[in-house]
Amino acid sequence: MTYLNIGQIAKRTGVTVEAIRFYEKQALLPEPRRSASGYRQYLPETAKRVRFIQRAKELGFSLKEVNALLSLRDTQDGSCADVKVQALQKVSEIEQKIRDLNRIRDALTELAEKCGGRGDLSECPILDALDEIEDFADGSS
Amino acid sequence: MTYLNIGQIAKRTGVTVEAIRFYEKQALLPEPRRSASGYRQYLPETAKRVRFIQRAKELGFSLKEVNALLSLRDTQDGSCADVKVQALQKVSEIEQKIRDLNRIRDALTELAEKCGGRGDLSECPILDALDEIEDFADGSS
DNA sequence: CTTGACCCTGAAGTACACTTCAAGGTCTAT
DNA sequence: ATAGACCTTGAAGTGTACTTCAGGGTCAAG
Numbered sequence: 393m394t395y396l397n398i399g400q401i402a403k404r405t406g407v408t409v410e411a412i413r414f415y416e417k418q419a420l421l422p423e424p425r426r427s428a429s430g431y432r433q434y435l436p437e438t439a440k441r442v443r444f445i446q447r448a449k450e451l452g453f454s455l456k457e458v459n460a461l462l463s464l465r466d467t468q469d470g471s472c473a474d475v476k477v478q479a480l481q482k483v484s485e486i487e488q489k490i491r492d493l494n495r496i497r498d499a500l501t502e503l504a505e506k507c508g509g510r511g512d513l514s515e516c517p518i519l520d521a522l523d524e525i526e527d528f529a530d531g532s533s
Numbered sequence: 534m535t536y537l538n539i540g541q542i543a544k545r546t547g548v549t550v551e552a553i554r555f556y557e558k559q560a561l562l563p564e565p566r567r568s569a570s571g572y573r574q575y576l577p578e579t580a581k582r583v584r585f586i587q588r589a590k591e592l593g594f595s596l597k598e599v600n601a602l603l604s605l606r607d608t609q610d611g612s613c614a615d616v617k618v619q620a621l622q623k624v625s626e627i628e629q630k631i632r633d634l635n636r637i638r639d640a641l642t643e644l645a646e647k648c649g650g651r652g653d654l655s656e657c658p659i660l661d662a663l664d665e666i667e668d669f670a671d672g673s674s
Numbered sequence: 675c676t677t678g679a680c681c682c683t684g685a686a687g688t689a690c691a692c693t694t695c696a697a698g699g700t701c702t703a704t
Numbered sequence: 705a706t707a708g709a710c711c712t713t714g715a716a717g718t719g720t721a722c723t724t725c726a727g728g729g730t731c732a733a734g
Contacts, residue, residue, distance in 0.1 A: 393649075447633050450630065451637075452593035452594075453593075475644070475645075476644075476645045479642075479644050480646040485632050486641070489591065490631055493630055493631050497628065500624050503605065503616070503620050504620040506563055
C-alpha cells in the first residue's frame with residue numbers, strides 16, 4: 393500500500409512523531425486515514441506539507457501564520473478574491489523580509505571582506521557595518 | 534543631555550519597556566549608564582540595536598542567534614579570522630532563507646495571478662502552487 | 675507639595691511550540 | 705508466543721520570550 397505511518401513521515405521530514413501529532417492537533421495537518429488498529433496512515437505528500445511547515449517556521453512565521461498560508465491553498469470556502477488579497481498581502485510581508493535579510497547579508501559580507509581573514513578585532517572597526525541597517529527615521533514625537 | 538530613558542527608547546522602537554529590560558538581562562543590550570536616581574540612560578544609537586533585534590526575530594532568528602550576530606560586531610576578544618568564518622557561515626544561512634522566501638513569494642504571486650480576483654476557489658485549483666516548494670528528494674532510507 | 679506619568683526590582687504568570695511521561699495496544703521476526 | 709520496535713492517548717513538563725503584578729521610588733507641572 394502507498395500509505396506511510398507516522399514514523400516514516402518523521403524519518404522523511406526530520407520532524408519528531410510527537411511534533412507531527414501536535415501539528416495535527418493544531419489543524420496544520422488534516423486528520424489522516426486510520427488503519428483498523430488505529431494507526432495513522434499518511435499519503436506521501438504529507439511529508440511535503442510537514443517540510444513546508446518547518447521551513448516556514450525557520451523563516452519567522454508562527455504556526456498560526458503557517459496555517460494561514462496553507463489555508464490559502466486548502467480552503468474551499470471564501471471567494472477567490474479574498475484569497476488573492478490575502479496572498480498579495482503575504483507577498484509584501486515576505487518581500488520586506490527578503491529586503492531585511494539582504495541588508496543583514498550585505499552587512500555580514502562586508503564585515504567578512506574587510507576582515508581579510510587575519511589580524512585582531514582592533515583592526516576590524518568595520519564591525520559597525522551592521523549599524524547601517526535601520527538607518528532611517530526615528531519615532532515622530 | 535543626549536541621553537534617552539527607557540520609555541523614550543520604547544517609543545522610538547515600538548518595543549515595550551519590559552522587553553527592553555528583558556533584553557538587557559539576556560545581555561542583548563549592554564547595561565546602560567544610570568542617573569543618580571537609578572534611571573537607565575541610553576545613547577540614541579541603542580534604538581538602532583533594539584530595532585535590529587526586533588527585525589532579526591521576525592526573520593526567524595532566536596534571541597540567542599541575534600546575540601551571536603551582534604557579538605560578531607561587538608566582541609573584543611577572539612581573532613578577526615574567527616569573526617570572518619562565523620560571518621560567512623551566517624551569510625550562507627541567510628542566503629538559504631532568502632531562497633526559501635523567494636520560493637514562497639513566487640508561489641503566492643502565482644496563486645494570486647491565477648485567481649484573477651473573482652470566481653470561487655473551485656475555479657482556483659492553482660492553489661497547489663505551494664506544493665512546488667520542496668519539490669526535491671525524499672529521505673534516503 | 676501633591677498628582678500623575680514615569681522609573682525601579684524581583685517574582686510570578688502567559689503563549690507558543692513542542693517534549694516527556696505514563697500506561698498501554700500492535701506488528702514482525704524468530 | 706514473546707521480544708522489541710512500533711503505534712495510541714492524555715496529561716504534565718520544558719524552553720523561549722516575553723507580560724503582568726506587587727510594591728515602591730522619581731520627576732515635572734500646577
